[in-house]
Amino acid sequence: MTTQVEVLDLVAQMKTAERAFVLATVVRTVSVTAAKAGAKAIIAADGRIVAGWIGGGCARGAVLKAAREALADGVPRMVSVQPENLLAELGVSAGESRDGIRFASNMCPSKGTMDIFVEPVLPHPSLVVLGASPVALSLAAQARTLGFHVTLAAPSADLASQPEADTLIDGYSLGELTETKRFVVVSTQGKGDEAALRAAVAVEAVYHAFVGSRRKMAALRAKLIAEGIDATAIDRVKAPAGLDLGAITPEEIAMSILAEITQARRRGQRAATSPTDKEKIDHADDRQPAHSRIP
Structure with a gap:
């Protein structure tokens, strides 16, 4: 050989192993x-x-x-x-x-x-979703179409059907996760909020978010700090999750979260590939009518 x-x-082996x-x-x-x-x-x-x-x-x-x-x-x-x-x-x-x-x-x-x-x-980016809410399930389904390796963690009793996920965890004990760029979203929406958030902040990730109001997040923060969780770790969690797109339905909320994750995922890459300021000006000039460039 x-x-x-x-x-x-x-190469094939390392791709399969997500290395x-x-x-x-x-x-x-x-x-x-x-x-x-x-x-x-x-x-x-x-x-x-x-x-x-x-x-x-x-x-x-x-x-x-x-x-x-x-x-x-x-x-x-x-x-x-x-x-x-x-x-x-x-x-x-x-x-x-x-x-x-x-x-x-x-x-x-x-x-x-x-x-x-x-x-x-690079291995597929990893999205870890904690919860079985409609937003969590929609988030998992949409993320897979964008090339994410999706891990969904929730008590099996909370799942009415098989979710669209690469890895399914019963409960919130995450264990060993894929070693790649990781994004974590808690979308329990009232069922196991504390346990899920406690597990989420223990995971190293470039993005942590909580689907819920600032008031709810503040209450959970106080409880977790009282339990001895590091406040710095909790304060990394973005709440409410997602960009403000005026989303209402679970699918729209999931989309707004993925939009925010995409921003975090691509940060630094666009700067490396985008044209220089001079190139932008030159291209802008090329798009203008000829008469507008006459001195």
Whole structure:
């Protein structure tokens, strides 16, 4: 079995296991280089190359740096490792980016050029819903269509039918959850509020929310603090959950929560991929009638 086949097999295994990693692929080489076009390597979330090979130290540092950044923002990038004289001819410096390419210096005697595509492969984001309310059930169903791995936790006696969820937990003891970007919503709406909120604040997540009024959340906060729960953890919970869209029905409320989760999920990614201010101005000028641009 070739190294490339082994790499692709491991890619499939890591995707199935919902593990974050980067697939680095050499797409072009010029002159003498250790790795050739088509060479691949898998870089784990901890920065280790766990399979494959893309050359020695001449490219490794630049690729590992790009891999860390790609895992952080979810955006692929191209790295071009070139000798100093070629960078100078292009008018760029090591570490500079131009037209979507990050340039790095090749200090090895070979003085070859390698272009490496760095592609982050991230597990599905995880949505943990606590409760069996109509909002909770609608939230779980809608989230799956958006690519979330949905865990629904609620006493089985509260569920009238099988909910649309990837993982179903009887009660609020969450146990071990998927290791990925996680969002937690409590939507018990009067049935087990305290137990569900207690479990929710114990989970590490980028977003915590409670479906209920500020007054209700304040009362629950006081109770949980009296039980010894850290106030800082409770204060991370957004209440009421969701963007203010004027939602009324359970489906609309669920949609408003998912809209807010999408904001939190994509924060940082749009900044990494959106055009510069100058590009926005140029594109805006392109959309204007010709007469409006005459000085």
